[in-house]
Each structure stands twice: as structure tokens, then as C-alpha cells.
Amino acid sequence: MKIKRDQAAGAVLVILGIIVFVMTNQFSVPFTLSYPGPKALPMIAAVGFIICGAGVFLEGCREKPEEEKPFLTKEGWMKVLVAMVILAVYVFAASLIGYLIVTPFVTYALTTLFAKGSSSTLKGRIIFSVLLTVIIYVIYIYVFGLSLPSGALF
Amino acid sequence: MIANFPYIVSQLIQPFNLLLMIAGTAVGIIFGAIPGLSGTLAVMLFMPLTYSMNAGTAVIFLLALWIGGCSGAFIGSVLLGIPGSASAVSTCWDGHPMSQQGKSGKALAIGMFASFIGTFFSAIIAGFCSEFVADVAFLMGPWEYFALCFVAITMVLAISKGNMFKGLASACIGLLFASVGYSPIDAVPRFVFDNMYLMSGLGMTIVLIGVFSVSTIVVAYGKGFGALPEVDTKSVRGLGITLAEFKEQIGNILRSFLIGLGIGFLPGMGSGLSNLVAYSSAKNASKNPESFGKGNPAGIWAPEVANNASIGGAMIPMAALGIPGDSTTALLIGALTIHGLEMGPMVFKNSGHIVYLMFFTVAVVACLVLVMQIFGIRLFPQILKIPYHYMYPALLIISLVSAYVDSGSLYKCGMMLAFAVVGIFMAYAGLPTAPLILAFILGPTLESNMLKAFQYTGSAATFFTRPISCIMMIIGIGCVFSPIIRTIIAKIRKAN
Numbered sequence: 001m002k003i004k005r006d007q008a009a010g011a012v013l014v015i016l017g018i019i020v021f022v023m024t025n026q027f028s029v030p031f032t033l034s035y036p037g038p039k040a041l042p043m044i045a046a047v048g049f050i051i052c053g054a055g056v057f058l059e060g061c062r063e064k065p066e067e068e069k070p071f072l073t074k075e076g077w078m079k080v081l082v083a084m085v086i087l088a089v090y091v092f093a094a095s096l097i098g099y100l101i102v103t104p105f106v107t108y109a110l111t112t113l114f115a116k117g118s119s120s121t122l123k124g125r126i127i128f129s130v131l132l133t134v135i136i137y138v139i140y141i142y143v144f145g146l147s148l149p150s151g152a153l154f
Numbered sequence: 155m156i157a158n159f160p161y162i163v164s165q166l167i168q169p170f171n172l173l174l175m176i177a178g179t180a181v182g183i184i185f186g187a188i189p190g191l192s193g194t195l196a197v198m199l200f201m202p203l204t205y206s207m208n209a210g211t212a213v214i215f216l217l218a219l220w221i222g223g224c225s226g227a228f229i230g231s232v233l234l235g236i237p238g239s240a241s242a243v244s245t246c247w248d249g250h251p252m253s254q255q256g257k258s259g260k261a262l263a264i265g266m267f268a269s270f271i272g273t274f275f276s277a278i279i280a281g282f283c284s285e286f287v288a289d290v291a292f293l294m295g296p297w298e299y300f301a302l303c304f305v306a307i308t309m310v311l312a313i314s315k316g317n318m319f320k321g322l323a324s325a326c327i328g329l330l331f332a333s334v335g336y337s338p339i340d341a342v343p344r345f346v347f348d349n350m351y352l353m354s355g356l357g358m359t360i361v362l363i364g365v366f367s368v369s370t371i372v373v374a375y376g377k378g379f380g381a382l383p384e385v386d387t388k389s390v391r392g393l394g395i396t397l398a399e400f401k402e403q404i405g406n407i408l409r410s411f412l413i414g415l416g417i418g419f420l421p422g423m424g425s426g427l428s429n430l431v432a433y434s435s436a437k438n439a440s441k442n443p444e445s446f447g448k449g450n451p452a453g454i455w456a457p458e459v460a461n462n463a464s465i466g467g468a469m470i471p472m473a474a475l476g477i478p479g480d481s482t483t484a485l486l487i488g489a490l491t492i493h494g495l496e497m498g499p500m501v502f503k504n505s506g507h508i509v510y511l512m513f514f515t516v517a518v519v520a521c522l523v524l525v526m527q528i529f530g531i532r533l534f535p536q537i538l539k540i541p542y543h544y545m546y547p548a549l550l551i552i553s554l555v556s557a558y559v560d561s562g563s564l565y566k567c568g569m570m571l572a573f574a575v576v577g578i579f580m581a582y583a584g585l586p587t588a589p590l591i592l593a594f595i596l597g598p599t600l601e602s603n604m605l606k607a608f609q610y611t612g613s614a615a616t617f618f619t620r621p622i623s624c625i626m627m628i629i630g631i632g633c634v635f636s637p638i639i640r641t642i643i644a645k646i647r648k649a650n
Contacts, residue, residue, distance in 0.1 A: 009583030013323050020330060029340050034612040038337030038344060041329055041601045048326035055319035056583070071582050076376035080578065083372045087571055090554065095564040103551060110547035114375055120543055132548055136555055145206045146559050 004068055010057025017049025079113075086110060098151030103133040155281070161507040162514050165210040174215045175515070179522050182222020187537045188545075189230045190374060192239040193223015194482045198362050199552050201489045202559035209493040209508055214515050216489055220482055221273060221519040224425060224465055225527070228265035228458055229534050233258060241425035241461040244433035248446060248453025255449050262534065263395050264451055266527040268458030271407060273520035276415050276466020280473070281513035284502075287474035291499040294475075296603035296610070297617050301626030302477045303600040306421035308633035310481075310588050318637045324580065325589035331356050332597025339605045351565055358488045359560035361594060364570040366587060367553045369577025371546045379542040395451075403455045406436050414460030418467020424480025425461035426588070432460030465516065472497055473509050476599070481588045484595040 024042040031039040072080065090106040107129035115125065140146045165171055178200075185196040196219040204212035227242035228249060235250035237243045245265065252261040294302075307328075311321040334345045335355030346352040410432040417428035436456035437446045446453050468479025476498035478484035487497050495505050502509060557570040580587065607616060618624045632639065 005582065005584070009579075009585075012579070012583075023345065027342055027344065029342050033614070035605070035608045037605070038340045038342040040604065041337075041597065042333040042344060045326040045330040045333065048322055048329070052319040052323035052326065056317070056323065059317055059319065072373070072376045076378070080372050080376040083375055084571065084574065087368070087550065087554065087574075088568070091564055091567045091571065094554075094558075094567075099555070107547050107551055110550060111543050114379070114546055115541075115543035118379070118541065118543060120541065125543075128544055132551060136551065140203070140555065140559065144203050146203070147562070148555065149558060149564055 004060045004063060005071060006056050006060025006063065010053045010055070010060055013049045013053025013056060015053075017046045017051075017053055020049060021046035082113065083110070086113070094149045094151070096151055096153050099148040100133065100137060101151070103136070104129045107132050155285075155506075155510055158507040158510045161210075162511050165214065165511055166514065166518060168211075171211050171214050174211065175218045175519060175522065176526075178215045178218025179222040179519055179526060182219040182224075183226035183229075183523065183526065184222075184537050184540075185219075186223035186226025186239060187229035187534065188540070189234065189236040190370065191549075192227070193220050194239075194485060195367055195370075196220075196223050197482060197485050197489070198359070199367060199549070199556050201485070202359055202556045204489065205492065205559065209490075209495060209505075210511055212489070212493050213508060213512055216486060217512060217515045218519050218522075220486065221465065221516055222523060223482075224462055225266075225269040225273065225520070225523045227461070228269065228454070229262065230538065232261045232265060232454075233535060233538060241429055241464075242457065243426075244429045244457040245454055247433065248448070248450050251447065251449035252451070252454070257449070259531065260395055260451070261449075261454055262527075262531055264454040265458050266524055266531075267395070267400075268407070268455050269462045269527075270520050270524040272411060272414055272459040272462025273465050273523070274517050275411065276418070276463040277469070277513050277516035277520065278466075279415065280466035280469040280516075281510065284470050284473045284509065284513075287470055288499040288502050291475050294622065295620070296606040297620050297623040298626065299475075299477075300600060300603040300607055301617060301623040301630065302421055302471075302475060303596045303603065304630040305626045305633070306477055306596055307589060307592050307600075308630040309420060310592050311633060318634075320583065320585045321589050322634070323583075324585040324587065325593040327576070327580070327585075328590040328593025328595075329597050331361055331590075331594050332601070338598060338602040339609070351563065351569070355598075356569075357560055357566065358485070358595065360557050360566050360570045361573050362485070362591065363553045363557055364573025365577035365580065365590065368550065368570065368574035369581060371550055371553075372574065373578060373581050374542075375546065379546075399451065403452060406439070406452050406455050407459050409435055409439065410456040410459040411463045414463025415467040417460070418464030418479050419470050420467075421471055421475075421477045421479065424468055424482070425464040426480070428464045428467075429457035429461040432456040462520075469512065469516070473501060473512065474499060476501075478592065478595065481591040484592050488595050 020042055024039050024046055027039050029037040029039065031037055031043065086106060086109055090102060093102045108125055111120070111125045111128060137148065140148055181200070182193050182196050185191040186193050197216055200219060201216065204215055207215065223239070224241060227237060227239045228245045231237045231242040231245035232249035232253050235246050237246055249261045249265065252258070307325050311318065311325060334352055336343055336353065343353070413432045413435060414425070414428040417431060418424055433453060433456050436452050437443050440446065440452060442450070464480070468483045471477045471479050472483040472487060476487060476496065478487055490497060495501060495508055554567055554570070557567045558564060560566070617627050
């Protein structure tokens with residue numbers, strides 16, 4: 001049997017609710033009716049997750065067994081994964097060698113990736129990547145006096 | 155108010171502030187016009203830029219982004235038939251048919267003038283009413299504040315897309331995020347895992363940029379951008395509306411203005427709802443309701459006046475009570491807190507000059523938007539032709555840079571990517587985003603007022619024995635159960 005999106009989402013919410021509930025019960029200050037204390041807010045969230053998760057799951061079960069349009073295709077999920085990995089690498093690399101060196105390469109990688117199937121030139125992407133890096137740097141550092149990662153190695 | 159004029163004028167005529175106002179308005183219009191982006195996202199992304207500014211400059215820049223975004227949303231609706239944001243959904247229904255009939259210029263002109271009327275006059279009304287509302291707010295205790303926050307969150311649930319469980323689940327995610335860090339009053343560490351970055355709670359910028367900006371772009375890439383939309387450029391010339399046509403619409407404009415102002419004033423409600431209500435009211439009041447949906451100018455006037463009038467409406471509870479009228483004002487409350495401005499009744503005593511600067515800025519930006527749109531009407535189609543492969547990487551880099559500037563730590567940029575995964579899950583599950591924003595930003599106010607209320611009386615009954623609090627709680631509970639109530643009412647009607 002194919003699991004529907006609502007069923008999967010509902011199950012995740014219920015599990016999340018149970019985890020939050022268990023963790024909240026470990027707080028030292030007790031929950032009482034005269035003073036709910038620090039447990040109240042996360043407890044509301046936990047109970048909400050369990051109830052809503054169950055509701056979303058049941059709604060998913062009630063839906064007609066028609067072919068559900070997939071949220072993303074396999075290829076789409078791969079694209080999401082690749083984009084997220086590039087961003088993670090960007091964060092890691094920027095911590096080592098700084099914003100100015102990493103950003104043009106990451107911007108170029110992203111524009112090339114996003115440009116697949118559309119008309120764009122290598123020269124255009126390179127110019128855009130360098131320009132974007134410089135413009136952001138100038139605005140943040142010189143106009144607004146903020147700081148950008150300089151890199152642990154420098 | 156008059157005592158603050160010298161400060162307001164001195165801020166508004168500073169060249170740097172003027173430059174930021176123009177830049178913010180232009181960026182806001184672009185974000186508003188492009189489907190998928192919004193003025194809210196612009197405020198979110200550029201908020202960290204304001205950290206080095208004084209409070210007045212920051213207010214001018216952030217409001218320019220917001221107003222530009224609200225006023226630009228109709229461009230996508232008219233030219234593409236795809237709303238720039240939720241506030242311009244019903245503008246599509248008549249705006250795009252007009253565009254298809256070769257009247258793009260006229261449809262855009264109506265959008266411009268309607269946006270101006272809504273924003274400008276609602277800001278003036280907000281300026282006059284807020285202090286009065288703030289005086290009333292002095293009578294409110296933690297019970298009423300808790301109840302107001304509760305209503306703000308639940309009202310968004312009542313109008314959230316999809317089923318109620320999904321809206322509530324989204325709000326619960328917001329509450330969970332708001333719980334991280336030391337609890338108010340008792341200072342108990344919650345979900346910190348001995349990690350120093352979590353001790354002070356989750357930063358607003360990190361969470362919101364991760365959940366909304368990064369995830370939206372990455373998911374859009376996963377789905378495939380497709381070809382750039384076809385835009386009719388030939389009929390975008392001239393304004394094409396006459397004074398007589400304007401006079402014909404005065405009743406419609408006035409009604410829509412009041413609808414927008416009223417809905418904007420309600421906690422948690424905003425332009426996303428007011429444009430729909432105003433459109434259906436205009437249709438119901440029209441002598442030719444069958445012409446709606448086929449390019450009736452009244453179908454553009456109504457939603458555009460209403461969604462922009464919601465700006466002033468939303469600013470009243472934001473300034474006077476510290477309770478956001480919609481998700482963007484929730485963001486602005488957070489941003490202003492960073493600049494040491496605690497919104498609420500005391501703000502008129504402590505920082506009245508900044509509050510009145512806010513109202514004046516909105517009015518001035520409304521004029522600026524009108525001028526920029528009149529002179530830039532031919533550029534509108536170009537905004538919608540910005541290639542995705544340049545726009546989205548730029549937004550991703552700005553998102554990461556903003557996260558770094560907000561926290562000064564690349565660790566938090568990594569955390570932001572984790573929140574992007576939460577955003578991807580929310581998109582997968584079809585969870586609406588507005589409840590999360592409101593619950594996350596209102597969570598601390600909600601919790602601290604709830605705990606204070608219990609400390610004073612030691613009982614939950616007090617929430618129902620104080621009249622204002624009781625009414626708010628009943629409305630809030632009604633909103634939570636509104637789908638069930640609606641189903642029961644429908645069944646009763648059917649049976650009758």
C-alpha cells in the first residue's frame with residue numbers, strides 16, 4: 001500500500017509530539033493547575049502535535065485512493081539535496097576561507113545548477129557571480145558597517 | 155504628536171534616509187511583484203542590514219520595504235494572472251482579464267491609485283487612533299494580553315488554507331521554537347542540550363529565513379522553474395483612467411477602505427483576508443455582478459484599496475498593544491525590539507517620536523510608491539522577466555549573509571539550514587506558514603503573560619471572569635473550532 005503524504009506528515013507530527021512531551025516532562029519545575037510554569041508552552045505544542053498529527057493522518061486515510069500528485073519527483077528531491085549540500089559546503093568553506101573567496105564559486109555553482117534548461121552564458125554567470133559578491137560586500141561592509149566571515153585560516 | 159514634528163522632518167529629509175527609502179521602496183515593489191516573493195520576505199531578508207542603523211533610519215527602511223511589497227503585489231496579478239502575494243489574490247480575477255483585453259495600462263493604473271488611497275489614508279487614521287487605543291490598553295492586564303495573543307494566533311488558523319489540523323500544527327511548531335532557551339519568570343533551560351547557541355533562544359531571522367526563504371527557493375528549484383512567464387508589454391502605456399471613472403468608484407473605494415482598515419485592525423488578520431472580503435462585497439453591491447471576473451475595474455479597486463488599507467489597520471494594534479495585525483507586523487515588532495523599541499501602550503510615552511515617524515513614513519512612502527509606479531510603469535514587465543537562475547542564487551546568498559550578520563556566527567547559518575529542512579517538511583505536508591510566524595513571535599508574550607496571570611490569581615478561571623479577556627478567549631476558542639461549527643451550521647441549513 002502506498003503511503004499518502006498526509007499519512008506520512010501526520011505520523012511525523014505524532015512522533016515529534018511524543019518526543020517533545022517526554023522531554024518536557026524532564027523539566028525540574030512541576031506543572032500545577034495553579035501555576036503551569038515552564039512546562040506549559042512546550043506541553044501545549046506537544047499535545048497539539050499529537051492531536052493535529054492524528055487528525056492529519058486520519059484525513060489522509062479518509063481521502064479517496066486516487067493517484068496523489070507527488071510533491072517532488074525523485075529527480076526533484078535530488079535537486080533539493082544537491083542545493084542543500086552546496087549551501088552546507090558554503091557555510092563550512094566560508095568559516096575556513098571567508099566570504100570573499102567562497103561566494104563567487106558558490107554563486108557560480110548555484111547559477112549554473114539553476115540555469116539548466118534555460119539560456120545563459122558562461123561569461124554571464126561568471127560576471128554575475130563576481131558582481132554579486134562584490135556588491136554584497138560593499139553594501140554590508142562599507143555602507144552599513146557590518147561584518148562578513150573573514151575565515152579562520154586568515 | 156505635533157511635538158514630534160521636528161524629529162520626524164529631520165529624519166525624513168536626511169539624504170541617507172531618503173536614499174534608503176527609495177531603495178527600500180524599489181526593492182519592496184520588486185519583491186511584491188514577483189510571484190513567490192513578498193514584502194514580508196524582503197523585510198525578513200534585509201532586517202539584519204538595519205542592525206547598524208539608528209532606530210529612525212531602521213524604521214524608514216523596513217517600512218519602505220513593507221509598503222513597497224504590499225503596493226507591488228498587484229503587478230503580477232494584472233500582468234500574469236498570478237498574485238505577487240496572498241494580498242492580491244482577488245486582484246487577479248479582474249486585473250488579468252483586463253490585461254488580456256489590452257487594457258494593462260488601465261488595470262495597473264487602478265492598482266497604483268487604489269494602493270495609494272488605501273495606504274495613505276489608513277496611515278493617517280492609524281496615526282490619530284493609535285494613541286487613543288494605547289490609553290485604553292493601560293487598563294489591560296496579563297489576562298487580556300494573553301487572550302489577545304491567543305486570538306491573534308487562532309484567527310490566522312481559522313482562515314489558514316487547507317484543514318484546521320495543519321494550521322494548528324504549524325502554530326505548534328512556532329510555539330515549540332519559541333520555547334527554546336531559558337523560560338520566562340522561572341529561567342528553566344528548555345531544549346538547549348548544553349549548547350551555548352541555544353541558551354538565548356532561537357533568533358527570529360535564523361528561523362524565519364530558514365523556514366521561508368531558503369526552503370521556498372530550494373523547493374521551487376526541485377519542482378523546476380519552467381519558462382519565464384509571457385508578459386504583455388504592448389498595452390502597458392499611459393494611465394487611462396479618468397476623473398469620472400474614479401468618481402463612479404467612490405462608494406466602492408470607501409466600503410473597501412473600511413473593510414481593509416477593520417480587518418487589518420483585528421489581531422492576526424491582514425491583507426490576505428481583506429482583499430477577498432472587499433472583492434465579494436464589491437461584487438454583491440454591484441448592479442452588474444456578472445461582469446466581475448471578466449475585467450470589471452471595480453474588481454481591482456476593491457481588493458487593492460482594502461489590502462493596502464489593512465496596513466494602517468494592522469499598525470494600530472502593533473503600535474498601541476504590541477500585538478501584530480498580520481505576519482509582517484509581527485516581524486516588524488521583532489525587528490523594532492532589536493532597536494530597543496518595545497511596542498505597546500508605553501511606547502507612546504517612551505518613544506513617541508519613533509511611533510509617529512512610523513505613521514508619517516508610511517504616508518510618505520505611499521506617495522513615493524505612486525510616483526515610482528507612474529514613472530516606472532513600463533518597467534513592470536521587466537521585473538517579471540528577471541531570470542530565475544540569477545534571482546534565486548542571489549536570494550540564497552543574501553539569506554546566508556543575513557543569517558551571519560544577525561548572529562555573527564556561521565554555526566547559526568548551519569542552524570538556519572536545519573530550519574530550511576523544517577520548511578521543506580512543511581511544504582511537503584502542506585502546512586501553512588502564517589500561523590508559525592505569529593506563534594513564534596507571539597509565543598514569548600503569550601507565555602510570560604499567561605504565567606504572570608497565574609502568579610497573580612493562581613487560577614485559569616480569571617481569564618473568563620474579566621470581560622475583555624473572556625470575550626477574546628471565547629472568540630479564540632470559537633476560531634479553533636470554527637471548521638466544526640461551520641460544518642454543523644451547514645448541516646442545519648441543509649436540513650431546513
